[in-house]
Amino acid sequence: MHILITGGGGFIGQKLARALAAQGRLRGAEISKLVLTDLGEPAAIEAPFEVVRLASDLSDGSSRETLFADHGPFDVIFHLAAVVSGAAEADFDLGIRVNLFGTLGLFEAARAQGNAPVVVYASSMAVHGGMAPDPIVDGVELNPQTSYGAQKAMGELLLTDMSRKGFLDGRGLRLPTVSIRPGKPNAAASSFMSSIFRDTMQGNLSNCPVDESYELWHTAPRTVIRNFIHAAEMDGGALGENRCINLPGRCDSIGAMIAAMTAVAGPEPATRITWDRDPVIEAIVNGWRGRVTLGRAIDLGFVADDSFEDSVRWFLEDDIAR
């Protein structure tokens, strides 16, 4: 069992790699090799199998060729690499190059292996918006109001069509905002949705650029890793004629999430949040949807979050205690 994780240096890639190392097996077989690739060399992880860490730009055709020639074929590919929402909105061409062409190039490389590998594709709830109903239900037209969302939706169409053709065995997961994300703030418009918790619990100030009534659809890192592994383990045919699903999450307002943090971690962190509105961030995140009904994904065995209090506790256990 050879596995590739693109975006393997990111926090989801790293947590996923550690989870795979802990279980040692995937799809009923022992994992013998895991390749982590990202623009910069991913951090090391301890594992009972070979781990290769590669700096590689997957939007570049010759880099992809080298990766697959030197380390392929893969049995399972987790495709997490992407230009994030704020960056794709600021630079349309960069987003098209990486999120559309890079994804197509990766899917083509997977197809060229000839073994129809399992491909788990990180899509995003940012595919929803615009004229879609509130709440979002399964089966509504994707009407993204960001370039990131549009590019992710195009990747979904490729994934489903290339699965239908038998080129690969795709499973597309529309990720809620993942909070609390460890690490540093980044160019994602959703960056604050983690940093107002993560940074304030570690004694630092952090700005919230939207009103506390803003509602978001979110999930914890632990939950999303469980769901990624379930996506790889499940029978792809169970997804039917559409390989892409709304991943479960929770709807909470920023204010309710702050109250949950206070309940778990005491009153200090909330006092470190500043409240300077940012119209650029607001324009992007107001195009997203906070309310989504649980449906198809639950029927398919994916799991939802019970509370944001859990997310706060898990962050303290997994990312601070570590």
Place this chain on the structure above:
Amino acid sequence: MHILITGGGGFIGQKLARALAAQGRLRGAEISKLVLTDLGEPAAIEAPFEVVRLASDLSDGSSRETLFADHGPFDVIFHLAAVVSGAAEADFDLGIRVNLFGTLGLFEAARAQGNAPVVVYASSMAVHGGMAPDPIVDGVELNPQTSYGAQKAMGELLLTDMSRKGFLDGRGLRLPTVSIRPGKPNAAASSFMSSIFRDTMQGNLSNCPVDESYELWHTAPRTVIRNFIHAAEMDGGALGENRCINLPGRCDSIGAMIAAMTAVAGPEPATRITWDRDPVIEAIVNGWRGRVTLGRAIDLGFVADDSFEDSVRWFLEDDIAR
């Protein structure tokens, strides 16, 4: 008012060009130049303005550059050029190259003009299928079951996103099967949906590869041309946050359409239809949807067909008498 029609050698491109020639004006301004481009040089049309006819491969970057450098900027672009359904299903890479990259390249060339031109994009009802409900209603998730449909849906996402960004002013029309199409059979899986009428009314045999109970969502060439011109004339902002719509049509079974032909043209043509099933064609067209509710497009001023008898009469008037 400078206008570009890609796929200008096809029957819709030619009929659209003649309709523009007849009205002489578009969007309140006199048409001064019309450029028709296709893989082969489009046929001449008579017009009260300059008509340029160009053989050009729009999936090739340097061909696009030459076209726009020599003949742009355009105020209105009708993008009809595409690899049709049967050919895109048989050759995935060709479909990606022309229908996805060619469309993106054309939209990028339109953006580079700097004038945010009106772009009327020919999408297709083939974007619907799979897990979408029956009948198709406005707002259902696009779940194409052909590569052609997937590629058209990706073009829709680009059109809406690039309109949102102000790069162009897009209007995307999901065309029903256009019947009765003049000319010769082609590689579209829907080719028989015209030829069993067109060819038999002209004294030739024609094969129907599906059962007569097969229902299709169809529209007449006259109707689709009216709707293309309406799409160019209307305020793009009226489309809201999703620039793409299901174009009106009619649902009829093949058997009902044959009865309509018989009512208008007598009993002889129907006797020239042969009935050899073709599993390749059936696999494609069974992925399409015959039943669609009229909704948003009617509210926006687009028009529907009243009967297939009209379509038969119009074919005899427009394409045989001509």
